[in-house]
Amino acid sequence: MVKINAKPVNFKLGDYISNGFDFLKNNFGDVFVAFLLCMIMGIIPFCGFLGIGNFYRYCRDLRAGKQVSAGDIFNFDNFMPYFILQLILIGGVMLIYIPMIAMMPLMADRDPSAGLPVFFIMYVLAIYIAIIIVCLKGFYMPALISLGGITDIKTAWKMSLTMTKGNLLTIFLYSLVVSILAQLGIIACFIGLIFTLPLMYVCHYFAYEDAMKQVTYDEIQEIGIKNEF
Template identity: 55%
Template sequence: MNPQSVNFKLSDYLSKGFELLKKDFGGVLTGFLVCFVMSIIPFCGYLGMGNFYKYLRKKSKGLPASPGEIFNFDDFMPYFILQLIVLGGVIVLYLPLALMMPAAAYISADNGGGGGLPFLFFPYMLVFYVVLFYFVLKGFYIPALISFKGIKDIKTAWNISTVMTKNNLLNIFLFSLVASILGSLGAILCGIGIILTLPFTYAANYFAYEDALQQIDKDEIAEIGTPETF
């Protein structure tokens, strides 16, 4: 691989996600439901997601794919470690808030019930979400690197992802926001409909991953020159 900042094609990924759904909606939906079942198993949510992306790759390329492949545990350990890191990060970010609550209540009591909590709470939550989104966006390509490139070391995957997302954080944020809104329309319009629309988010993400990995793949022939034909 040749890690570099990728050319993020927001609209292409959304349109290709819709095309894949139209092409094989039943297959994508079945895979999503199996992925959902995997997410119920403790510490297997990220693994199910990663395996679902492998399944979508086969579907998009017209290769035979069975939903049962999503119950594959070959990548369990890297996704397990990733989940522990995410959980630990959230706990670390929430810990100051847990310590802040008693102090805020005390200040509020001293002020006769006036504005101690909002004064501390809202600035902290703003910083909390900025930090959270920053790390989530910088690690956007980690699932693709684990599932498609077989990178088991989370630190290595993180380092590569940070290079790939350079100068693209806003585009990735907008893409994730639009894909999430479109994928959640089923819940907004009709609760059960989320099962029909949420697979779109995964399909769009898959195409974002696939295109980015193609951009960073080394073309060894291009690097050494076209070999002579004898």
């Protein structure tokens, strides 16, 4: 049985990007088809996160040399955790917009030339920063759900909090770099997107794979090692 011992992860920014590039280059056909199906899953209501999670599992099995099929992207085993996560996100967005809607009548009476009220700008800025922090702290939740088998959202959140401890700035820089790489395809008249967009998700997979290796151990193997001594 594989156990998870959540602890701060040694984040290897450069390794994830280089390993992701090599893996995508060597398996481009398989990964690209799986990525396209992942995008199709995103069209289905409440299945976008599930498709991405299944893409990570596909990359894991492909990397391990297992028999894989692009149809694995349409696996619904982890539907409920991602469904609940998306409901939480929708609820959070609604809570964010309620104060903004309440401010609109006040803003409508203002002179447009006066610009936006300071308190409105401060509110939007605070919300933006809060969203970034929450996303960074929950960075490992997809890995814990799809690769670690954690189906309880609260447990996955607490584990991710521990795993990201001390790494928020590094994870932010990594996410920024990977996002820029993904957008480079637009500069190449959109043709480059067929490589750079899958690259972003593959790099995420390597970040998740390494993190799971650092926080998991096989209880059965550990018992066997102890018995040898």
